[in-house]
Amino acid sequence: MSSSVLGFFLAAANVVSVPAAGPPDGVFEPPSIVKHQLEEGASKRAALEAHRRNRDAGVKNWASEEQPSVYDVTHYELDLHVDSSAQVLSGSVTVDLIAVEDGLGSITLDADLGLRVLSVLQLSDDRFPYDTPTSLPFEHDDDRLTITLGHPLAAGEGARFQVTYGGRAWRSGLIGSTGVNWYSNAGTPVIHTFAQPYGARIWWPCNDRPDDKATVSLRVTVPGDLDVAANGLERSRVDNGDGTATSVWSSIYPVPTYLVVMHISDFVYSEATYTGLDGTTMPVSLWAMPQVAAQAEADLAVTVPQIEVMADRWGEYPFIEEKYGNATVFFGGGMEHQTMTTLSVYRVGDPWMQWLNVHELGHQWWGDWVTMDDWRHIWLNEGYATHSEWLWAEHLGPDVLAQYLEDDDYLGQFRGPVYDNPEPFSWTIYAKGSWVAWMLRHVVGDEAFFDAMAAYRAEHAGGTATTDDLQAAMEDAGGMELGWFFDQWVYGLNRPRYVYSWSNVGGSNLELMVGQKQTNTGLFRMPMDVRVTTSEGVEDHRVWFEAEAEQTISIPLQADAENVEIDPNTRVLCEIAHVSQPDLELGPGFPDGYDFGLVVGTGQATRILPLTNVGGVDLVVEGVWPEDGGSFSLNDPPEFPLTIAPGETRPVELIFDPAGYGTKTDWFYIQSNDPDREGGAYLRVTGIGTLYDDSLLAAPASATVGRVPVGGISETSFAALNLGGQPLAVTTTVDGEGFFLADVVPTVFEPGRSNEVRIRFSPTEIGTTTGSVIFHTGDPGQPLKTVRLTATGEGAPRLEIDPVALSLGIGDDSATGTISVTNTGTEGLDITVVEADSPFVLTESKGVIRSIPPGVSRILTIGLEDPPLGTLDGHLTIHSNDPSVPVARVPLRAHVGENPVDEASFTAAASGPGLGDTRWSSKAFLLNPTDEDLQTDLIFRPGVGRESDSPDAGFEVPARSQRVIQDLVRATGAGGSGGVNLRTSGAGLVAVSRTFASGADGSYGQFIAAQGHHNALDGNTRALLAGLSGNGGFHTNIGVLNLGPDPLSVDYRFFSTAGELLGTRQVHAQPGAFAQVVSVISKLTGDVVVGGYATFAAADADALYLAYASVVDDASHDPTLVVPQVLDASSTSADLVIPAVAAIPGAGGTSWRSQLDVVNTTGEPRSVTVVYTRADGTAITSMPMELQGAETLHFDDVVGGLFGETGKGWLTVTASGSGIHATSRTYNDDADGSYGQLIPASGMETSTTSAGTVILPGLSSEPGFRTNLGFTSVSEVATTLTVTVYSNTGSTLGEIDVALPAQGFVQVERALSVVAGFIGTAWAEVTGVEPHARYFAHASVVDEATGDPTYIPGRVQ
Secondary structure (H helix, E strand, O other): OHHHHHHHHHHHHHOOOOOOOOOOOOOOOHHHHHHHHHHHHHHHHHHHHHHHHHHOOOOOOOOOOOOOOEEEEEEEEEEEEEEEOOOOOEEEEEEEEEEEOOOEEEEEEOOOOEEEEEEEEEEEOOOOOOOOEEEEEEEEEEOEEEEEEEEOOOOOOOEEEEEEEOOEEEEOOOEEEEEEEEEEEEEEEEEEEOOOOHHHHHOOEOOOOOOOOOOEEEEEEOOOOOEEEOOEEEEEEEEOOOOEEEEEEEOOOOOOOHHHHHEEEEEEEEEEHHHHOOOOEEEEEEEEEEEHEEEHHHHHHHHHHHHHHHHHOOOOOOOOOEEEEEEEEOOEEEEEEOOOOEEEEOOOOOHHHHHHHHHHHHHHHEEOOEEOOHHHHHHHHHHHHHHHHHHHHHHEEEEEHHHHHOOOOOOOOEEEEEEEOOOOHHHHHHHHHHHHHHHHHHHHHHHHHHHHHHHHHHHHHEEEEEEEHHHHHHHHHHHHHHHHHHHHHHHOOOEEEEEEEEEOOOOEEEEEEEEEEOOOOOOEEEEEEEEEEEOOOOEEEEEEEEEOOOEEEEEEOOOEEEEEEOOOOOOOOEEEOOOOOOEEEEEOOOOOOEEEEEEOOOOEEEEEEEEOOOOOOOOEEEEEEOOOOEEEEEEEOOOOOEEOEEEEEEEEEEEOOOOOEEEEEEEEEEEEEHHHHHHHEEEEEEEEEEEOOOOEOOOOOOOOOOOEEOOOEEEEEEEEEOOOOOOOEEEEEEEEEEEEOOOOOOEEEEEEEEEEEEEOOOOOOOEEEEEEEEEEEOEEEEEEEEEEEEEEEEOOOOOOOOOOOOEEEEOOOOOOEEEEEOOOOOOOEEEEEEEEEOOOOOOOOOOOOEEOOOOOOEEEEEEEEEOOEEEEEEEEEEEEOOOOOEEEEEEEEEEEOOOOOEEEEEEEEEEEEOOOEEEEEEEEEEOOOOOOOEEEEEEEOOOOOOOOOOOEEEEEOOOOOEEEEHHHHHOOOOOEEEEEEEEEOOOOOEEEEEEEEOOOEEEEEEEOOOOOOHHHHEEOOOOEEEEEEEEEOEEEEEEEEEEOOOOEEEEEEEOOOOEEEEEEEEEEEEOOEEEEEOOOOOOOOOOEEEEEEEEEEEEEOOOOOOEEEEEEEEOOOOOOEOEEEEEEEOOOOOEEEEHHHHHHHHHHHEEEEEEEEEEEOOOOOEEEEEEEEEEOEEEEEOOEEEEOOOOOEEEOHHHHHHHHHEEEEEEEEEEEEOOOOEEEEEEEEOOOOEEEEEEEEHHHOOOEOOOOOOOEEEEEEEOOEEEEEEEEEOOOOOOOEEEEOOOOOEEEEEEEEEEEOOOEEEEOHHHHHHOOOOOOEEEEEEEEEEOOOOEEEEEEEEEOOOOOOEEEEEEOO
């Protein structure tokens, strides 16, 4: 029913008398046992209207079909502090969910914009529950909270998030409110939540849809003299000693969001006991407001017997492990919150309370345990809850049931279908929905019906179901096809009207003639009970009334019939008349077709109401009366009583004279001698009035939002009316700082319609602000109407916390971290409570009340006190006078271990936009090849120093597994470029990365391995960067990462290949910070430099740092990392090995080549010999080459240019003395530039023996990538190597045997996808069998779009 109809019904209670010529007394008043159905529907409809005002007003239907959710919530954990005096709640909701789709990169929760979201954290995911909480970016717009995940979730992968928020959590409704209802009972708070259908989002961020059910726990802190009642059971209640108490409620049963509830007041508690079918006992609880406690207990003493009856018919109470509860609050009707029904305090003492009670109880089976899949199927909830009333009536006796059947059809009509009824929470879904169940019992039989309901319940236990699911269960149990039934009664409209006659024919046979006379729907097929009285007694027969206009049925009897009664037990929703009775039929427009439409100006509209007698004797109509009579009446009414002969139609003209603007509704009552419903029939009429022929916009001159705290949000609304008779195309815009539309305004204002315009205001400063709502047809400068807006920004404190989750990181009990508490508001922020959960402690300012002025921050230092070993979790709780989030909780974590912390760093990483459509990011691989789980903290080191070394993120790396971090910098919550420190709970972690730019044409990047701090450069070390280029199509960047506590200065000297000093450069880095100089060579010289180098050293002897260079191809933008080589004058001559070189054709007309640079860093000449060893182990040696002091030998193509060869192999560089260093770049080139990889020279002594194990991290066969493996023998002994490939989780993917000839080189192409048959990322171990063999191993991961390779050297374990 619409709200106007409800108003008509409720107002009818005030009708005391009518004129003699009017309708009988009380005909416009619904039966008492129907009132609770109407009142419940009105409350739920009001909540829907509140939601619709904040959403798109142009939706086709209130219950539109939902698209499948891309994730499934499994658990919500609400932790709330309720400030009843300020009428604000604050706290957090923790959401556990599972991705339904692959690659889920963001999630969207429903969250009313009236809630202030302070932070969003990812607490963990299924694979790595001990990762530290990570702050996630989010956007809160249009009542949606969109959260960008740190990494995409695969289908089936779970994650846990925490949203910290606060607000009044309330939205006004037509009857009551949605969200948190803040009431007072003689000064005592009475608080309850109401959320059907879309209101859960108003008081907590959630996936607010009925098909996503989850378990829920609620931890709520309230004033100590108040009680809390919620879903499930109260698991604990703790007196906090500060005037508050904390109750924890939880349920083991999944619940849809709209059925989650919280009641808070000084309730009087009472309890009864229900004994289940198997002897299990369960509390039946009542939380009653004090003034009605005794009466409520008396009224609801019927609850236990009602549960017993429902359990007998529907099966055991579904939540028997917990409770059934009722709470009385200020509310209209009832609401079936799971295990915890809300009842209207106003109805305590009302005789029909038992019917309201059993209706809500019935919902525990139908609506709560089995929930409709979406709101189109709401009749499955309401119809079967109403049928629970019928079962109770049936239990009380046949007279009570008969009266119930009559009362639940007292209008003789139901508007719209049962399924997807366009009228929100229409009485149709309640009463006709119950009639559908009643008729199904008749069609399939009670035994099959209740068997079907048991099967339906079992199939969808704790889940959701559709109308199709119910039909399937009925068909299975009933053994018949029921599409015809559901088409007629669930998806179809109206009901049959039967007229019958009968006669005895020879041989004691009854001939029954049946006709269907309805004109407002099709023909029906139904089984019908026929009761025949004969001289021998009473015979009951069951026959089928087929979907035929006329039908003759023959029934054999024991004796001739004396009387025939059709449907004696009222099992079919129909009209039945014998031909000897009058029968009123109201035509094809009944009951939905009497909408008079639009009436313009002073006009009128008429509709013909045909009064047809389809019976066999005269129909006498005593009168036709409107209930209100203001806008609707009879035009030139006939003289009543009006006699209508059988088969005759007498039209009555109804007239609509709106005499004003807006939608008008009324009811006509038609009294006749038709025996149905004592001759009464009802007709609903509607129409719209307008004042003018053409369109005309009307709106108020002004609207005010009122006073709003700076940084807060509030709203107001006004009506924009089209007073005319033509549609008005209109564009609505808003100007003024801080004002914006709260929802979509229709682009066409229909004639005679009111359009609610909702304005939200969020001030940024104190004082009065003005703005405008402008209605125009495309040009705001030519407005149709302007509404002036005013609002006042009010001074208020505003709490901000950074970080929103704090990890003390990995270490011992001396670890500390800091939290910045900032007042970004305009008034003083008073911090009244700061508490840390043990073993976390505040090491400074413990227990001190702080007052923080606007724009000022305070630092809180958190430490540990007597912590146990392991991963520790807790919270820091902050109470303040922030008006929207007065209580905030910050997750804390620390890992206290026995092993010393292992430290390493990526010298550079990036996350941000690149050239064109490209984006730079650093993909990292954290590999733990050991047998112990490791914890690793990440600390981002940008170009400025950090005030705190608290970890930005922390990752669990289980034993024998590899973690893939898609965007290393973003994982720390940062952006831009910098270094990244790693602190690990033990030794053995292998960490590598690829920093790359990706776009539509593929990616290009460079390999960067994490370097242990024990290998860092210090102030006494000189180092070399070789293979540098500038100006001739390349540029060189240099960078440092300062690992020390003091400022760092590094002096660089740059040289050409001829040993000429090009210039010097000093790079400065703040303590713990990163610094980079771009295109350094071009800043020193305009000459083309190819194969140059730089030497460098720190200016301070106490320095500790890492350094690198990156040589970038200006055409392809591909970078190649150059790692420093330590210059040690005492080093002796040694053979240097370049493990892989090539001169071979590539795909698409490209060619692979190897560049070689050999640097003499001494002042003396050296003789250099280069040996190229082919893949088969044969070798060719160059002539000795004289290399003067400070000079470089540079070869663009060492294999083809120096040796005149093609193919693959490796190099040995031998010098006549010390001070020789070498580096190589293997690359392919095409018209767009070159793409290559650094292959550094290594000392022969660093090769691996067969006794060792080589680790290869970061392998990939993801779409668009391939991995090649390379093996270089540097001994005279052939060997067989075994490559064991592992998935990221450590499972074995396969083994590859590699026969490596003495001095040979072997490359395994596409090792993952072709050889191991695997798509994804992986890692490998290499082992050998020949004890005297020595070798190098590497991997090369190649982007197949660009051909860009990334060289990954093997790490000896």
